[in-house]
Amino acid sequence: MEAAVTDTDPARDQAAEQVRKAAADATLRPTIAGFFDEATNTITYVVSDPATGEAAIIDSVLDFEAASGRTSNGSADRIIEYVKTNDLTVTWLIETHAHADHISAAPYLQERLGGKLAIGKDIIRVQEVFGKLFNAGTDFERDGSQFDHLFEDGESFAIGKLGGIALHVPGHTPADMAFIVGDAAFVGDTIFMPDFGTARADFPGGDAGELFRSIRRLLSLPDETRLFLCHDYKAPGRDDYAWETTVKQQREENVHVKDGVTEDQFVEMRTSRDRTLAMPTLIMPSVQVNIRGGRLPEPEDNGVSYIKIPVNAV
Numbered sequence: 579m580e581a582a583v584t585d586t587d588p589a590r591d592q593a594a595e596q597v598r599k600a601a602a603d604a605t606l607r608p609t610i611a612g613f614f615d616e617a618t619n620t621i622t623y624v625v626s627d628p629a630t631g632e633a634a635i636i637d638s639v640l641d642f643e644a645a646s647g648r649t650s651n652g653s654a655d656r657i658i659e660y661v662k663t664n665d666l667t668v669t670w671l672i673e674t675h676a677h678a679d680h681i682s683a684a685p686y687l688q689e690r691l692g693g694k695l696a697i698g699k700d701i702i703r704v705q706e707v708f709g710k711l712f713n714a715g716t717d718f719e720r721d722g723s724q725f726d727h728l729f730e731d732g733e734s735f736a737i738g739k740l741g742g743i744a745l746h747v748p749g750h751t752p753a754d755m756a757f758i759v760g761d762a763a764f765v766g767d768t769i770f771m772p773d774f775g776t777a778r779a780d781f782p783g784g785d786a787g788e789l790f791r792s793i794r795r796l797l798s799l800p801d802e803t804r805l806f807l808c809h810d811y812k813a814p815g816r817d818d819y820a821w822e823t824t825v826k827q828q829r830e831e832n833v834h835v836k837d838g839v840t841e842d843q844f845v846e847m848r849t850s851r852d853r854t855l856a857m858p859t860l861i862m863p864s865v866q867v868n869i870r871g872g873r874l875p876e877p878e879d880n881g882v883s884y885i886k887i888p889v890n891a892v
């Protein structure tokens with residue numbers, strides 16, 4: 579008998595099943611607090627299990643002033659305060675990807691709150707590309723060992739008694755992951771609010787076609803899946819920041835990828851739009867630090883850590 583050709587996706591199906599169960603049963607849903615950082619338009623999430631008080635911190639921000647090279651901890655301290663006030667135990671510090679617009683505060687938070695630092699396993703590809711660009715020495719390991727855990731596509735994890743599933747959603751960068759906890763999906767830089775559209779796909783290792791397929795994969799989750807975004811920039815006609823939508827709303831309204839838009843149309847739109855975008859102000863410091871798990875490059879013999887800028891190389 580001939581096998582039927584099917585578009586099977588067991589990891590997505592498992593995530594969809596989890597969403598359906600959580601949508602029908604409030605005890606399977608996480609408590610979610612979003613913290614907006616106006617300097618980088620980033621949302622950090624604390625996702626906790628109300629039953630056990632266990633929590634994950636997703637995409638934290640270390641404040642950084644490029645002109646003076648000074649870091650500060652105001653954004654991270656807000657997270658610590660929330661965790662302590664609500665008596666949470668942090669078990670995960672998760673990065674959806676190696677961010678190009680802000681430095682991660684994960685090491686600072688880990689020191690104070692504990693938890694395992696995790697990212698997608700394709701961070702290794704990102705480390706190779708940027709290790710070369712920054713001419714990092716042999717002491718910079720390109721094996722993901724700066725992280726405590728590397729997530730694979732379809733991998734299950736837990737926050738207390740809540741189930742989670744990691745999905746690999748490359749395109750913005752090769753290592754992007756989405757994390758589905760209960761009925762909530764933390765989608766990183768894939769899709770933004772419906773009136774803003776999608777993430778850019780022109781960083782080294784990015785790919786617009788791949789981004790389209792990753793987004794359509796996320797939008798094949800149940801209509802009621804709650805989507806939590808990593809960034810918001812407002813949009814023409816909207817004066818408030820927003821970071822939560824649903825699969826249904828995105829499929830009906832997203833200006834770049836609503837139902838009916840083909841991959842070719844998307845790639846054409848995305849690549850021509852990306853050509854007009856400037857590099858993010860903090861891309862050089864951010865990437866250099868984030869591929870090291872949020873740790874600054876090793877201090878030189880005077881005890882000071884330096885961030886490099888490759889000239890005419892990007």
Ligand SMILES: [Fe+2]
Nearest residue numbers: 676677678767
């Ligand atoms: Fe990003």
